Amino acid sequence: MHVSTTTRRSGDREYTATLLRRSYRQDGKVKKETLANLSHLPPAAIDAIRRVLAGETLVGAEDAFEIERSLPAGHVNAALAMARRLELPKLLDRSAGRERDLCLAMILGRVICPGSKLATVRTLSQSTLASELGVEGADEDDLYEAMDWLLKRQSAIEDRLAARHLRDGEMVLYDVSSSYFEGRTCPLAKRGYSRDGKPGLLQIIYGLLCDEDGRPVAIEVFTGELHDDKTLPSQVSKLKDRFDLSRIVVVADRGMVTKANIELLSETDGVDWITALKAPTIKKLARTGVFQPSLFDEQNIGEITDVAEFPGERLIVCRNPLVGAQRARKRSELLAATETDLAAIADRVENGTLQGADQIGLAVGPALKRYRMKKHFQITITDTTFTHTRDTAGIAAEAALDGFYILRTSLTETDLAGADVVRAYKNLEQAERAFGSIKGPDLQIRPIHHRLEDRVRAHALICMLSYYLTWHLKAAWKPLLFTDEHRPTSPDPVAKAVRSTSAQEKAQTKRTSAGQPAHSYRTLLTELSTQTRNTTRLHGHNATFEKLTQPTALQAEALDLAQHAPVVVVR
DSSP states (O other): OEEEEEEEEETTEEEEEEEEEEEEEETTEEEEEEEEEOTTSOHHHHHHHHHHHTTOOOOOHHHHEEEEEEEEOHHHHHHHHHHHHTTHHHHHOSSOOHHHHHHHHHHHHHHHSOOOHHHHHHHHHTSSHHHHHTOTTOOHHHHHHHHHHHHTTHHHHHHHHHHHHOOTTOEEEEEEEEEEBSSSOOTTOBOOOOTTSOTTSOEEEEEEEEOTTSOEEEEEEEETTOOGGGGHHHHHHIIIIISOOSSEEEEEOTTTOOHHHHHHHHHSTTEEEEEEOOHHHHHHHHHHTSSOGGGGSSOSEEEEOOTTTSTTOEEEEEEOHHHHHHHHHHHHHHHHHHHHHHHHHHHHHHHTSSOSHHHHHHHHHHHHHHTTOGGGEEEEEOSSOEEEEEOHHHHHHHHTTTTEEEEEESOOTTTSOHHHHHHHHHTTHHHHHHHHHHHSTTTOOOSBOOOSHHHHHHHHHHHHHHHHHHHHHHHHTGGGBSSOSSOOOOSSSSSOOOOOHHHHHHHHHSBOTTSSBOBOHHHHHHHHHTSEEEEEEETTOSOEEEEEOOOOHHHHHHHHHHHHOOOOOOO
8 A cells, every 4th residue: 555646737726636545466467446535634644644654663742752851950051141241260260170160060059059068969960050060970079179179269269359349449348247057176166146046056257348239259257256346457458458459448337346446447548437336335425415316306417526536537427217216116015025024023022932132133134134124124122022113214315316326437528428428338238138148048158067167268258159149140130020120319318218119019019010920039040940951862762862941931031131131250
């Protein structure tokens, strides 16, 4: 049997017939017989019949290909595209090599799926990251060796970042944080003030230098018991000597700038600063009459001077009524909670179940310390009695300063107007956001498990570089995120920041201006990871081929933004 296609013309019309025919012999002659008219069948069906009659074995579409493995690829492609835009490999080292590729893998691995080095090894095999960077088969020992290689290049890396983002006269943000440590063997791990709420664990301190926009430039790790202010001198030296900046303005938190540090900054040529006064100092200024809160009933910003205590400096007083109301409400709640605890102790004393001045004092101490309200209560204790009253005068004096903060700066009015000084100090939130990302679900620097001092430092450097990549991804993806794309600048620097109309619409509708669902940074990465790279085998063959699944509109836009976002590259 065979398929025969014939064409004939009748006048101006042409007719095509496809027939299933049989050839046979009869009386020594070859004859043909039409078994069926196939003309009504679709061309694909006719082709299939012709191929079967020719001896081919046909396989159904679902059996023709076998997908051997699917690996998440979309988030890897986006992160890698941004890393290449940032010339991150060149930032690590000018020369290509396996160590550089492994370090890049650890940086990208922490961006797409943060975890320990053992978890990073699994991430490499559970995504396309290893094959994209050519580090298949790497284990945790390879990663540790790469970390040692990376730490030797930290100074060069930071120098290149500083060359990209720091200019003479620009502001540099500096802040510190801490992260807890699992174990007891690392020399850097000490007990200190825990910002993680884990005072029983050892910790490390690390200071982060950022440019004015919040991009990280350098990180340094200190022992866990070190006070914040002790970390600043090394940063000033780094900015002046290593980065070769002739003039800088350091913006630092109030806990960083002590009298000794102010003297250091003042004695260092080309260094100015912006910081804030601590609460006890503000109370002292109010008590001595240098600062009068009543003068700010009708205004929320003003400048004062105190030549004796702050010679050559400007003091800028700010009053935020919203912060004041929040502090008043919180104080009221804490006072009430403390009174509840003290009342329970008073009942025990009255009932005779708690006696003796020493025993009553032991019970009262923790109750006052619990909410830090000891300063607002007057306590009287005897062997058989216990009374407590609020210090109304002290509470009123503190309440009068609710919502006030005072900035101090060495910059003159010509250098920077008072309103811009406030904006500069409030911009320190960019460094706080960096810590939120490094310590939070984005990058998860904690808990720290490394036992060797150099490995801890390398771990912190990897997290900083991962945040550098994350910062740029978030900036590029603003149209897809809930983030405000065009945050307006308020004419009143003290007032609460406002969001743009487009950002408010995104928050209300949960959709972008293009009508797509708006995402957080992490959910967008998760969405990108659903684009996979499939390894497929042909039926009856050993050969395989790889192919990315078709991206959704959102995935395509996110990758395009990562590939084409404007960035600063190495000069």
